[in-house]
Amino acid sequence: MSHRRKVGPVERSEIVRANASMATRVLGMPAAPVPDGGYALRVLRTRGRHSGADRDTPIGVVGHDGAHYLVSPEDTRDWVRNLDADPRCTLLAADAASAGTAVRPDPDAAAAAVRTYLRALDMPWARQAFPVGPDSATAEVRAHMPPISVFRIDPAR
Template structure:
């Protein structure tokens, strides 16, 4: 079994050491989420893909039980970091329509097979198919602070 903590730490270093990936409309770029641990209160760093859709940034999770999802639900004030610096954000859970649109765009943008396999639907899924799985997804809209 892979050491997820070590893999995430290495990815975090790679993202922060740069260069920063550009974030283009309809695409995603790797960033580091700095959130507050819901039990520990400690800062947690998680490498994630930030999606840009219709001028808004999103975090998309194929699993609502991931630690970073729970952390943002408990404390939505966070930071998004890259080699270019960081920005303070408030993470707001997206509504159903916004979630399905963000997941559809994210699946079209992602090319990493293991990341795609984590979702209950594939890149060609319709909005209706995605909507059937809303309870197994989490999407946060990032609002600058």
């Protein structure tokens, strides 16, 4: 009997390997600025909600209205559940580490961040994971949350 969890057609172990490979690549790149209306790649470090161990996930950080946001098409992703359990996190690149606190924004800000993220994405497969598109109205995006999860990353004090 296998204890590997299936995530759609891909086994969890495959996702873990792909994430580790991508995280290594991101950590080898200098930190590009997160432009307002765009995104930049980082590694999100969270604390595992069960293990308490550091968990690294490659992620696109979107800039919207002067703030940085993390967006997920599914609220069941491990990094989302880890941030819900402990909102302290760090965004990493080869030459930068930025500690922060993940905060769930109000519904309008969350929907606006989703729209910005989808417009900035240049990967059709990533867009297809969302139940809405880049040209969706704010009200339409709000109607599809959850399962979409959004966090604003406030700098640590």
